[in-house]
Amino acid sequence: MAESAREMAVKARAASRQLQALPSEQRVAILNRIADSLLEHEAAIMAENAQDVEAATGKVSDALLQRLVLKHNKIQQLADGIRAIAKQEEPVGRLLSRLEVAEGLVLDKVTSPIGVLLIIFEARPDALPQIASLAIRSGNGLLLKGGKEATRSNALLHKLIVDAVAEVAPGVGRDLIGLVTSRDEIDELLRLHDVIDLVIPRGSNQLVSYIQQHTKIPVLGHADGICHIYVDAAADMDKARRICVDAKVDYPAACNAVEKILVHESLAGDKLDSLVKALQEAGVTLHGGERAAATLGLPAAPSARHEYSSLDCTLELVSGLDQAIDHIHTHGSGHTESIITEDQAAADDFLRRVDSACVFHNASTRFSDGYRFGLGAEVGISTARIHARGPVGVEGLLTTRYLMRGTGQTVEKDKGVAYTHRQMPLA
Template sequence: MAQSHAEREMAVKARTASRALQALRSEDRVAILNRIAESLEQHEQHIMAENALDVEAAGGGKVSDALLQRLILKPSKIQQLADGIRAIAKQEEPIGRLLSRLEVAEGLVLDKVTSPIGVLLVIFEARPDALPQIASLAIRSGNGLLLKGGKEAMRSNALLHRLIVDAVAEVAPGVGRDVIGLVTRRDEIDGLLKLNDVIDLVIPRGSNELVSYIQNNTRIPVLGHADGICHIYVDAAANLQQATAICIDSKVDYPAACNAVEKILVHDSLQGQPLESLVKALQDAGVSVHGGERTVAALGLPAAPSVRHEYSSMDVTVELVSGMDEAIEHIHANGSGHTECILTDDQAAADDFLRRVDSACVFHNASTRFSDGYRFGLGAEVGISTARIHARGPVGVEGLLTTRYLMRGKGQTVEKDKAVTYTHKALPLS
């Protein structure tokens, strides 16, 4: 009971602090974010030292190479985090934005405005850079936040959390440090997942097992994605030099990321030298190329583990398809709805692919690695959602908002609608 009470107390404090955060002037929340960015830069060496201890403790095969790569922070990443936080600070004020105004009846006006969701529980694995990104998005959008990072990043997360809540307390003492709580024990998660009366949204970032477990063990709405099985379709009309460069970047730039390509579908008219050149270029870039059913036979490649497989490593599957229809069918049957791409100089084919493929992000002649909140101009992302309600794709500030209705009247009463003449007239927003 004591443990359950502690979890509830943390969540209740986050909600109370979030209401104080929402009540701040926009410039005060901006000042908090700028102070966080400044603090990350000032403490770069300390952050790197703590992260090095985490990496050392996770080495020696204790975690997978993919997980280890997500754990490592570099000075360039610290600077990118600071830049992203400042970009969030520069965004238009998100809270209370007027979306619609309606005259319900004469002298009775109804506004629809944006509003914070409330309290978010974000559970993420290994990536300490996710912590300041998520915290900054929550602060800008006026949400309280509970964070549970992976044990592999324990030291990094503890320091980053302290720097952030110190900045909040310094700039806005009325909000205080409780607006962002750091959950340190894994056994606390189950208790938090039961708090559907205090926590409004859970966002898991991690393995399929983590996401599935959370979805099956809470009544709180869950936003996110379990798999990042991204496809590239190389069309018959592709510029092969450009296509090769995009395929390599989509895998090699950060193979452990959820937006890295896992399967390349190639039009069968490119069988022979074009396909062989693509495979060789991937191999020369350090990629282990696996074959689908047709390319195993055509090129003697080692067979892929399955038709639907997420490597999260320097591995990729290459398969032949008869054309775009088969490619789209394959993507819908075996993808995860994250990010897909067509490589072609045929504009009509590209437009058709973008229209028909049912994924959160669909690209033409661009690396799948662009599927990212920072690169989309959101400043950062709290995660990438493959759900359809309520946010899809990289989730920034806008995805952490809901709406409220504000009505202003002049003493009207309903009286079974006998005394009201409804006009339902749209009014200008200004």
């Protein structure tokens, strides 16, 4: 009988405790072996992925199909990201603070794995090795539930990863990372709050919103990726054209692709026309916000808050920085926003006041990514305000513990203890 998700989660926790006990060098060796294995089996991975893509073509949305495809250079990028994770400073058991509570009584605060993670993702087979590597580096157990459209890709990637774990660390074994391939429904997985510590959804806003509303397990992630670019009155229009085109065209289905471009009304005329032309020549279909539809004759956008995930984009006119920021806060999703301007004071004001996970100046929203941020990879991008925000790497998969070392002290209603609460050096 197929192993239940509950049994897999219990085994993953036991294996994660074995993983945490390993020396750092051995966990690093696991990651390097995974990177090597991905490159060694690149042809097989691409072949399995091609079969997934062929089976899904015509049956899923274009945005989902784009996420499913593993492009030629992706395996090398995955391997590079995993090796970058391996090179990071040891994250588990890192001493954060040391306090002398009383004479001879010392309290350490150290980093610690969260426990067992559940990742539910649509398409995106490249997410599987990224998430697995981050979990291994941070000492967490992992349960994976991929979409049926990526069944072949996920199965092979999972096998290569757990084979690498078992080869380098047989004491940890293959149970560290479980791939749920049974007919367990998402609802059943979401009820496992007693054996799963954190769920991270990666997929459509419908999937993420559903998970957020149907589980007691804490959820880390974002439902919408409604990213904005504000083209200020003091913008260099050459930069504005290049950045806006890149932010929309580089990967339209990504959550960090721009969905709405706000333009200062003073640019109406030749400068705005040049931006519109650049976007349209790049294949972008423009829709107008309330003002832009009336002024420029663009078809009306579906709504003031719309995520296209395609080569479509909303253009809107605003009176200035204050209105742009108000618009972002009213209609955005708190993911990534960028200002294009040569006015440093305006840029600083935008960076300070915009309440999103990632806020940029004169840079494409596409930089909002764990690999590009130097994290090696990401388990997802969080728009939550608790625990982790923005691209989530190893640090976002850690919590803290307290370790106390004494010499026989007892509390005795605090009468027998002379508290010093003295900060001590970490070394």
